[in-house]
Amino acid sequence: MLRRSGVYIIASIILLFAVTHIIFSPAEHSPRTIIPTMIGGSAFLLMTTSIVLSTRLNYLEDWFGGLDRMYQVHRVAGVFAAILVLIHMISAPKTLPLDADPDLYSVFPSAVLGKIALVLLVIGLFLALNRKIGYSRWRPTHKSMVLVYLLATGHFLTxxxxxxxxxxxxxIVLIIAVVIGVPCAFYTVLGMNKRTSLPFTIEAVNNLERATELVLKATDKMPEFKPGQFAFLEIEGSGWDEPHPFTISSSPQENRLRFTVKVLGDWTRKVREELEPGRQALIRGPYGRFDYEKAGDRQVWLAGGIGITPFLSMIRAMDNKNNKEIYLLYAAREQKDALYLEELTGKIASLPQVSIVPIYSEQGCFARVDIMKKKLPDPLNSYDFFLCGPKPMIDGIRADLYKEGVPRPRIHTEAFEFR
Ligand SMILES: Cc1cc2nc3c(=O)[nH]c(=O)nc-3n(C[C@H](O)[C@H](O)[C@H](O)COP(=O)(O)OP(=O)(O)OC[C@H]3O[C@@H](n4cnc5c(N)ncnc54)[C@H](O)[C@@H]3O)c2cc1C
Structure with a gap:
């Protein structure tokens, strides 16, 4: 769920900027100048928001409710910034006032910088929102948005x-934004977040049905994490490219990290086909706020296929002190696709409050609200929901749960997609 404190902070800063801009404008500035510059400044603050969120700094997660929510705000801020930049450009005065010295102002590249920034911003946004472009090609183009930010900074400073x-x-509000935004831009684009990664050795690569389990041993120290959290896994060596996010499927008590990787594209296929034990890896995290312990006492966990990984970690970590009544609905194509089913069933047998309900699409049973109603003993609004799996499935079920009267704060999701 999106925590709103981060959004309220951003909205308050923009409001503060807009109000002070109108109230303290010099008397000689006409509305024709004040309004377009206020719009341009607001766009710059939204760009700064987007840049700050792209650092993936862990402590920002508390303000937004998780990294995926930070990315949502990052995206929305980027789109609104582009719209405001466009309005700013259309409405900004094109000529200097009559009493201004044209020679003096011709030396300022401000307008040129602004125009280049706008063109690059529009191209960058088109690429960012175009889902046909693969992630590994999209990522470097997206990083070029930092250049847009620097051009926009140059535009208003000059x-x-x-x-x-x-x-x-x-x-002064904008200058403070620059002081925060520019270091964040370099932090992201230069990959300085690597410094917070922990080194690991890949100890085992286990082939499962349509997935691969990786077992990693810490070279230095294990990260502290809660069941349900994820981390970025970067495999060292040429051809492995950027870090990829995976839920930690081991329990925090284990002295190894486990990830279960389903083949979905080039990188995950390479993991299955080429990865050998002994290779070095970097882990950055943990991230995420998919935390069942903080939710109500009656819960439904819905795993769609590989979406079982956070629940696997939760069940692996659980003991008899668990006081939540939990129904784990495990949706898969057929029994052989339900990874770890045997282990889960075995462990759940010793947990009196937890039950597992497999849902197999081959048997005509789907991860849908009508099926949930049949499988659960009480009406849907008696439970808190934890949904994990492919984004279209999560979005669909969440919408149906709202329609069934389950309040928004009681639906917790982890969609395996950021873009
Ligand atoms: C929070 C989270 C937890 C996840 N946990 C698991 C898990 O436990 N097991 C599992 O099998 N999968 C998990 N995934 C999905 C996994 O990250 C992608 O399947 C994998 O990165 C695909 O890479 P690819 O190059 O093989 O496929 P591609 O076809 O290149 O990508 C498929 C989709 O994966 C996403 N993606 C690809 N590369 C990246 C990247 N470097 N960073 C972010 N997103 C990327 C994009 O949305 C892309 O559209 C998780 C994803 C997220 C966001």
């Missing part, structure tokens, strides 16, 4: 004072 005054209260 804006002629008769359009925008840096020493005004709203100017």
């Amino acid at each position: 804006a002629p004072g008769l359009f925008f005054q840096l020493s005004s209260p709203s100017g």
Whole structure:
């Protein structure tokens, strides 16, 4: 669930900027100048938001409710920034006032920087929102958005004072944004977040049905994590490219990290076909707020296929002190696709409050709200829901649960997709 504190903070900063910009504008500035610059400044603050969120700094997760929610806000901020930039450009005065010295202002590249930034922003957003572009090709193009940010910074820092005054209260808000945003931009683009990664050795690569289990041994130390959290896995060596997110499927008590990787594209296929034990890896995390312990006492966990991984970690870590009544609905094509079913069934037999209900599509049983109603003893709004799996499935079930009257804060999701 999106926690709103982060969004409220961003909205308050933009509001503060807009209000101070209007109230403290020099008397000689006309509305024709004040409004477009206010729109442009707001766009810059949204871009800064997007840049700050792209750092994936762990402590920001608390303000937004998890990394996936941070990415949602990152995306929305980017889109709104582009719209505002466009309005800013259309509405900004095109000519200098009559009493301004044209020679003096011709040396400022402000307008040129702004126009280049706009063109790159529109191209960048088109690429970012185009799902046909594969992730590994999309990622480097997306990083070029940092250039847009630097151009936008140059644009307003060099804006002629008769359009925008840096020493005004709203100017100071933008300068503070630059002081935060520019280091964040470099932090992201130079991959400095690697420094917070922990080194591991891949100890075992186990082939499962349409998936691969990786067992990793810490070279230095194990990260502290809660069941349900995920981490970025980066395999060292040429051809392995960028880090990929995977849920940690082991329990925190184990002195190894386990990931279960389903083949979905080139990278995951390479894991299955080429990865050998002994290779070095970096782990960055943990991330995520998919935490059943903080939710109500009666819960439904729905796993769609490989979406079993967070629940696997939760069950592996669980003992008899668990006081939640849990129904784990495990949706798979058929029994042989239900990974770890035997282990889960064995462990759940010793947990009186937990039951597992397999749902096989080959038998005409699907991960749908009508099937849930049949399988659960009480009405749907008696439970908290934890949904994990492919994004279309999660989105569909969440929408149906709302329709059934399950309140929004009681539906917790982990969709295996950020874009
Ligand atoms: C929070 C989270 C937890 C996940 N946990 C698991 C898990 O436990 N087991 C599992 O099998 N899969 C998990 N996934 C999905 C897994 O990350 C992708 O299947 C994998 O990265 C696909 O890579 P690919 O190159 O093989 O496929 P591609 O075809 O290139 O990508 C398929 C989709 O995966 C996403 N993706 C690809 N590369 C990346 C990347 N570097 N960073 C972020 N997203 C990327 C994109 O949305 C892309 O559209 C998880 C995803 C997320 C977001």
